[in-house]
Amino acid sequence: MSLLETRNLMKSFGGIRATSDLSLSVEPGELHAIIGPNGAGKTTLITQLCGTQAPDAGQVLFKGRDITALAPHKRARLGITRSFQITSLIADMTVVENIALAVQAREGSSFRFFRAADSIPATRAKAMDLLARVGLAEKAGMVTSALSHGEHRHMEIAIALASQAELMLLDEPMAGLGPEESARMVELLRGLKGRHTIVLIEHDMDAVFALADRISVLVYGTIIATGDPASIHANKEVEAAYLGEETHA
Numbered sequence: 148m149s150l151l152e153t154r155n156l157m158k159s160f161g162g163i164r165a166t167s168d169l170s171l172s173v174e175p176g177e178l179h180a181i182i183g184p185n186g187a188g189k190t191t192l193i194t195q196l197c198g199t200q201a202p203d204a205g206q207v208l209f210k211g212r213d214i215t216a217l218a219p220h221k222r223a224r225l226g227i228t229r230s231f232q233i234t235s236l237i238a239d240m241t242v243v244e245n246i247a248l249a250v251q252a253r254e255g256s257s258f259r260f261f262r263a264a265d266s267i268p269a270t271r272a273k274a275m276d277l278l279a280r281v282g283l284a285e286k287a288g289m290v291t292s293a294l295s296h297g298e299h300r301h302m303e304i305a306i307a308l309a310s311q312a313e314l315m316l317l318d319e320p321m322a323g324l325g326p327e328e329s330a331r332m333v334e335l336l337r338g339l340k341g342r343h344t345i346v347l348i349e350h351d352m353d354a355v356f357a358l359a360d361r362i363s364v365l366v367y368g369t370i371i372a373t374g375d376p377a378s379i380h381a382n383k384e385v386e387a388a389y390l391g392e393e394t395h396a
């Protein structure tokens with residue numbers, strides 16, 4: 148059974164069809180990239196997967212269960228986490244405090260709210276483990292605002308990992324990163340592959356082709372092709388969709 152499935156999703160804004168009869172399946176453990184020209188409907192799709200926007204028609208299924216009408220926080224509880232478009236970092240807290248808060252949120256220990264999250268040894272230890280996984284252990288004690296944009300993005304991954312999500316929806320993790328920071332993010336995501344199911348929305352084609360098990364190409368709200376990187380690379384319809392965009396760039 149697919150971990151996530153959409154069936155004939157439809158979403159319009161006025162006269163614009165942002166999602167048009169979109170059917171997609173994401174298999175357990177795969178890194179499935181969604182690519183497409185600007186305005187193709189990638190973000191609109193993600194919002195319907197995480198529940199912040201409701202489709203006009205169609206269904207979203209998670210492990211075979213229809214979650215189309217489920218609120219975002221309930222989807223999060225089922226194991227669906229979205230990262231990046233909405234930042235959840237608190238700038239004047241230390242790096243480890245931010246991650247410890249996410250660990251604490253996952254463990255539902257809100258009764259400890261008035262105690263600093265990282266003062267609880269088990270929580271702090273988990274937060275430190277997560278920081279080590281994203282390569283930020285040495286920055287644990289620094290104030291978050293002192294870190295670079297790329298490091299903030301690594302922190303976002305640590306927060307997504309803290310939620311122990313079964314399905315991570317990553318919305319443009321490379322946006323705004325320089326070449327070196329992008330390369331580090333690619334390595335980090337490569338390390339997560341197989342252990343987590345990931346839906347990756349990304350404009351950086353080098354990153355997409357380096358990481359994806361499968362790629363779905365979205366054009367005018369609908370998927371025109373799904374396949375492994377080699378088959379997408381060789382697909383004439385996909386090339387035509389991107390050539391159109393490059394001429395405008």
Ligand SMILES: Nc1ncnc2c1ncn2[C@@H]1O[C@H](COP(=O)(O)OP(=O)(O)OP(=O)(O)O)[C@@H](O)[C@H]1O
Binds near residue numbers: 183186190192
């Ligand atoms: N809230 C909204 N109101 C009106 N139109 C919208 C809204 N959200 C998206 N759209 C339109 O729907 C279409 C798809 O937008 P969406 O942001 O999902 O595309 P995208 O593939 O994520 O684009 P980009 O790559 O530029 O981020 C676009 O034409 C956009 O203008």
